[in-house]
Amino acid sequence: MTVTGKVFLIGSGPGDPDLMTMRAIRMLQEADVIVYDRLVSEEILALVPEGADMVPVGKAPKHHTVPQDRINKILAERALAGQTVARLKGGDPMIFGRGSEEAAYLEARGIEVAYCPGISAAQGMAASTGVPLTHRGLATGVRYVTGHMAADRTLNLNWDSLADIDTTLVVYMGASSISEIALRLMRAGMPSSLPVLAVSSVTTPRETRLVSSLGQIGVDAQSAELETPVLFVIGRVVSLYQSQAIPDEILQTMAIAGE
Known part of the structure; x- marks a missing residue:
């Protein structure tokens, strides 16, 4: 038997x-x-x-x-x-x-x-960088989305739904499509100055971080040549990141949006 x-x-x-x-x-x-x-x-x-x-x-x-x-x-x-x-x-x-x-x-x-179950990359990012996924006055929710579609199909996300300033957006597998994602979110109403944190190889000795804005992340990520996997965190919670200076224009946007 x-x-x-x-x-x-x-x-x-x-x-x-x-x-x-x-x-x-x-x-x-x-x-x-x-x-x-x-x-x-x-x-x-x-x-x-x-x-x-x-x-x-x-x-x-x-x-x-x-x-x-x-x-x-x-x-x-x-x-x-x-x-x-x-x-x-x-x-x-x-x-x-x-x-x-x-x-x-x-x-x-x-x-x-x-x-x-395992600790997700987003949770690992929060613990490693100190950037929370939710924070009173900055984000009342969090959404996880994929930046890569099966069989390399065109991204077909609900951009209007995702462009919510009160929600932290975490993008998995988006290294090759972050420029398109940022453009679609801005067209749906998200401000170009919204801060973005990109983290490569999160929680490992090879971890690399990059702070940018929604309008600049495509160029910055390409210039930085971040090794995959890369996690992108889009939202006002990134303004809480302490290890790298946040540009003044981003902080001003955060203050206005939080009023």
Whole structure:
């Protein structure tokens, strides 16, 4: 009788191993095989138990070395062979991580799936930089959006809805499209002076930060040549960032908008 294994969908967090949960560590220790994404940091991969089979399935922008269909099949094949599979993802598997898609594929084949949430990149950014996602008088809510569409399709977001000065907007996977995103938001009514914080490789030793404005972020991000992954935080909360001077015109806009 063949015993079917199981799959753990694990969020490894934004990169710092100290931000992983105890549940994530336990699941890693139980796994026979680790199927991991490109965005899982080297520091976290160092925690994988000796002897575990490592299967990289990373995707880079416009270069998917392992298509999603193939990733689904790898997970199923390993589990049906009786192995315990750790599907290790950056951030949280349920926030732009395609975790629910993989779970649906596995469960349709009778494979047990267990989840482990991870600290999101946005939460890691807030802890690392001190920029909150919400703040009384500056932001009453926060929205996460993707800056990259499947199959490289044209971005088709609800720009009028996103252009809300009272909401912090966090853009994932937007390094190649931030100029278009900024332009669309300004056309929808957001001020060009609204501050933007770009953070590359958040919470890792390679973290890089850039403060700009909505009208300038496309040029500044390109000039800075930030390494992916890059998270963009758009909103008045960026005015609270203390480690780099905020231009006077941005601060003046924040004071007026906060009245």
